[in-house]
Amino acid sequence: MKISALAPAEVARRLRQTGIVFRIGPVTAHLRSPVPAVAEGLCRLYADYPLEESGGFADFHVAIGPPPNLRRWIRPQAVFSFDGHTPFRPLPLEQAFPMFEWSLNWCVASCCNQYLILHAAVVEKGGLAAILPGPPGAGKSTLCAALVNRGWRLLSDELTLVSMGDAGLVPIPRPVNLKNDSIEIIRRFAPGAVLGRTSHDTQKGSVAHMKPPADSVERADELARPAWVIFPRYEKGATATLQPRSKAQTFIYAAENSFNYSYLGAQGFDTLGRLMDACDCYDFSYSSLDEAVATFDGLGPPAETGIQSHA
Amino acid sequence: MVSMGLADWDLLIRQARRANLLARLCVLLEERGLLDAIPPAPRNHLLSTRTLADKQAQAVRWEVDCIHRSLAKTGVPVIVLKGAAYVLAGLPFARGRLFADVDIMVPRERIDEVEKALMLSGWATTHLDAYDQRYYRQWMHELPPLKHVIRRTVLDVHHAILPDTARLHPDAAKLLDAALPLNETGDLKVLAPTDMVLHSATHLFHEGEFENGLRDIVDLDGLLRHFGAGADFWPRLAERARELDLVRPLFYGLRYTKRLLGTPIPEFMPAAADKGRPPGVMPLLMDALFSRALAPQHPSCDDWFSTTARWLLYIRSHYLRMPLHLLIPHLIRKAFRADS
Numbered sequence: 001m002k003i004s005a006l007a008p009a010e011v012a013r014r015l016r017q018t019g020i021v022f023r024i025g026p027v028t029a030h031l032r033s034p035v036p037a038v039a040e041g042l043c044r045l046y047a048d049y050p051l052e053e054s055g056g057f058a059d060f061h062v063a064i065g066p067p068p069n070l071r072r073w074i075r076p077q078a079v080f081s082f083d084g085h086t087p088f089r090p091l092p093l094e095q096a097f098p099m100f101e102w103s104l105n106w107c108v109a110s111c112c113n114q115y116l117i118l119h120a121a122v123v124e125k126g127g128l129a130a131i132l133p134g135p136p137g138a139g140k141s142t143l144c145a146a147l148v149n150r151g152w153r154l155l156s157d158e159l160t161l162v163s164m165g166d167a168g169l170v171p172i173p174r175p176v177n178l179k180n181d182s183i184e185i186i187r188r189f190a191p192g193a194v195l196g197r198t199s200h201d202t203q204k205g206s207v208a209h210m211k212p213p214a215d216s217v218e219r220a221d222e223l224a225r226p227a228w229v230i231f232p233r234y235e236k237g238a239t240a241t242l243q244p245r246s247k248a249q250t251f252i253y254a255a256e257n258s259f260n261y262s263y264l265g266a267q268g269f270d271t272l273g274r275l276m277d278a279c280d281c282y283d284f285s286y287s288s289l290d291e292a293v294a295t296f297d298g299l300g301p302p303a304e305t306g307i308q309s310h311a
Numbered sequence: 312m313v314s315m316g317l318a319d320w321d322l323l324i325r326q327a328r329r330a331n332l333l334a335r336l337c338v339l340l341e342e343r344g345l346l347d348a349i350p351p352a353p354r355n356h357l358l359s360t361r362t363l364a365d366k367q368a369q370a371v372r373w374e375v376d377c378i379h380r381s382l383a384k385t386g387v388p389v390i391v392l393k394g395a396a397y398v399l400a401g402l403p404f405a406r407g408r409l410f411a412d413v414d415i416m417v418p419r420e421r422i423d424e425v426e427k428a429l430m431l432s433g434w435a436t437t438h439l440d441a442y443d444q445r446y447y448r449q450w451m452h453e454l455p456p457l458k459h460v461i462r463r464t465v466l467d468v469h470h471a472i473l474p475d476t477a478r479l480h481p482d483a484a485k486l487l488d489a490a491l492p493l494n495e496t497g498d499l500k501v502l503a504p505t506d507m508v509l510h511s512a513t514h515l516f517h518e519g520e521f522e523n524g525l526r527d528i529v530d531l532d533g534l535l536r537h538f539g540a541g542a543d544f545w546p547r548l549a550e551r552a553r554e555l556d557l558v559r560p561l562f563y564g565l566r567y568t569k570r571l572l573g574t575p576i577p578e579f580m581p582a583a584a585d586k587g588r589p590p591g592v593m594p595l596l597m598d599a600l601f602s603r604a605l606a607p608q609h610p611s612c613d614d615w616f617s618t619t620a621r622w623l624l625y626i627r628s629h630y631l632r633m634p635l636h637l638l639i640p641h642l643i644r645k646a647f648r649a650d651s
Contacts, residue, residue, distance in 0.1 A: 028352070055318050056317045056318060056321065057317040057318070057320055057321045057324075057350070057352045057353060058321060059352065059355075059356070061325060083325050083328070083329070083609070084329070084608075084609060084610050085329065111356065111359055111360075112355070112359055113358070113359035113360075113362040113363060114355050114358060114359055260362075262366065263362050263363055263365075263366040264362065265365075265366070
């Protein structure tokens, strides 16, 4: 049974009372929240996620609720709780839903050391996956949103989970976090895309989340093979250009921008090495999303490489 | 344990995470060959935290090495305390232990020298508020916590195990004299086994923070089981507690490890520690408080009295730490601070 099988009022009621348990790829979340915006976001963006029986095992017991002080009434705030523990400061109530998204990312990034976790979006087509790392603002979420609206499968817009050893990519499809101008850009690029409510004045500016394609959610158990590591950069007026980049440098960037590479020791090194061996690495500059999608659709399978490619 | 259902595992993982004992639990299951029999979802959490604990054990060794090198020129002997000491001494129960900071002890008369040398290597003081600085330096048994400017690691430098103003007066010089070397040059040390036990018990039963209460009593159990197997350990422990004025914490330590964790304790020990028994019905009252404070601070472990019990123990710890004419102004000051 999916979340969409529940009427919105029922979703809100359960969130207020026992909570809702649902599965996102390899993890199960148990969410409680009396905040209407959270119920609304869940109904709109998580409709396709499978419900799990409560009373089983959940990886993350999380809640978004009012803080235990006057700020529940005066200029109201929301606070995230991870099973009773509150690791972050409260945010304005208006940001309750983005807060849930960010907090759940934090749960995965800090509790799932069975994977090497890279800070990158990842999408797949024809069995081959493209990993999109890059600093905030480089446009990885925008490009990721564009690709998944044109037939690419969403694995994640934020967390690339690499399974240890064989370097397979584990999907954890979640709503895509769009910021500022990207919100309008994606609305225009994909009028059919479902976006949640926009929250203004967050730490990242205005943010809205885009519903992942139903197919991506349904195929969340299907691992993907890494084929390309592509650093997107939006550049005004640029024609879409792929520029090969060094695998060694890409390795180092990925390691430095991993959430847990430093914990994983030799196993992490081997896994990341295997991932880089399997991938062609590029810098990608673009200004038109249509051109960018065409470039991605035209990517050939990665070159068969061995150790010498690191030289 | 292997017959537990998923709902039981759900609760156990949550409580163990809150108690900072997930990785320790993982090691215990592994040592008994039971890890593979556990359902994959909870097992992932055990292993994931175990990975973190292994990394921390390595990081703690490196950190102590950095501290040791920073202080080498001063020639001051460094005594490593608590978790870092258990790892460096290779004690079996330290496998899977998680850390927040490193604790060391140095002779009181050398503490200025030590602080300067550490500052030169990048450890800067925290708690920049003038009142806090004075509070630590005048009354406490440690410097305000130091933080390394690059690695962001936290270091507590002690010169004693209790403040001067505390009700009990263990002589820090005796602890330093009995400490055992970890290296050939003998300037890196850990406390002697009896002193390690007494320090662990003193820390647990005289400090007011119980966030890691269960983890700390698990440490104490680990120490007693490990050292308790040695010849004469127990009589020496009783004797040492008298010498150091720490019979009261020993009394509590033995009482609660035995009750909560079934720690094997020889028959004669309770009598030897009985001088530390608080008068009258106090032990029963303390049972009511400690049984709650030593449980994981998870909603599923709390009852109507848990929050109050922890608050009472917090007040008690301050009361034990300093006389009322110092304590009351301090607590008032803390209560009305801008950042609290």
